[in-house]
Structure formats: C-alpha cells, structure tokens
Amino acid sequence: EPEVTQTPSHQVTQMGQEVILRCVPISNHLYFYWYRQILGQKVEFLVSFYNNEISEKSEIFDDQFSVERPDGSNFTLKIRSTKLEDSAMYFCASSLRLNTEAFFGQGTRLTVV
C-alpha cells in the first residue's frame, strides 16, 4: 500500500542551525502538507503546497520556514535557524486532491538543544 515516508525519524540539532526535514509523498498525490505537534499539544497546521507553490500557510509558518519540492518525489521543510521551541514532531501529509483524505507520514521528531 502506498505510504508517505519521512526521513529522518529523529533529528537532533543545535540551536541556530539549519535543518531540513524530508518527505516522499504518495506518488500520484498533488497536494502536500506539513504539520507539527509539540509534545503534549495539538497537531498544528503549518503549510500546504500545490503546483510548486504555497497554497496556504498558518501564522506559525514565518520567515524561518520554507518548503520546496526539489524534484518529482521529495517535499522538504527547511527551518533556517532553529530555536528551542521548534522542538516537535513534524508530520508530512499528502492528498490526491484538495477534497480527499490527507495521508500522513510517520513523523520526524526534531529536538533542538
């Protein structure tokens, strides 16, 4: 069964460093998303991406964040200068169309020290 794959499963980075989280969405899906979940808190929407551009973003998704689809398969989330409060589980998701279910990856746990 097709699935969304995220790498790495866990990343530790020093405060101020840049980090790139990688995702391979389901191959025929057209819409891509990033969500985050700070430990013990709600899952929060960050950004959606379609046709090589951001279609919607939340107030969390500030200038420190960027997304890219560098080739036909990967979808990445970059955090330019990580802060302690960026420590969270980051989930990538994809959907075939806007009105179909989003399928989530297994998440990347980011720890900023």
Next chain:
Amino acid sequence: AQTVTQSQPEMSVQEAETVTLSCTYDTSESDYYLFWYKQPPSRQMILVIRQEAYKQQNATENRFSVNFQKAAKSFSLKISDSQLGDAAMYFCAYRSEVLETSGSRLTFGEGTQLTVNP
C-alpha cells in the same frame, strides 16, 4: 476561525466493550468535513473515519462509527468491540469545504488518550 474541542483527555474501556469519544466544534460554515485520526505509540497519524457535513447519514467503518449532530456541532466516535490494538490517542479534526485553494488545512482537537484494558 474554526475550533475543535475534545473534552475527554483520557478514556478507558474493557476489551470487547464499547466506548464513545466526544468532539465538538465551532464554525460558521455550512459545508465542511470532519475526521477522526488515530495516533498509536508509533506517533503516525492514521485516518479512522470521515464525515461530510452535507450527508445526514452517519459514517461507519467496521467497528468504528460516528454520531454526527450538525445542529449541535457534535461529532462523536463510537468504537464497538474494543480491541487492544485500538489503544491510541484519538484526534478529531475539521476541514472546510474546499473553495479554490482555501480550506486545505486540518484543524485538530486536543486529543483523547484511549486505554483498552484486557
């Protein structure tokens, strides 16, 4: 902005019994989608069931069913014949009806941790 509230941080159920998880939401929209996602200890988010607001019939997926009360803005999940593998965090989520490129985001509730006792 839409909000989703799950007032039960924790619930427990005996194996083979039935449990209902509550969810309420606030919206001014008439067309939208509601979802229940399961998050086991592996932390992956797994879709359990989906409901379109325009459908009066409650969605059912095997042992999982919902009670959708649009006027009350309530969307509860019933798990019948509970199994040990049902133990997980359950999240209720809302999504607007999509108009062009808007409404793609899911808004999640706080989650309910379900324990299944053998």
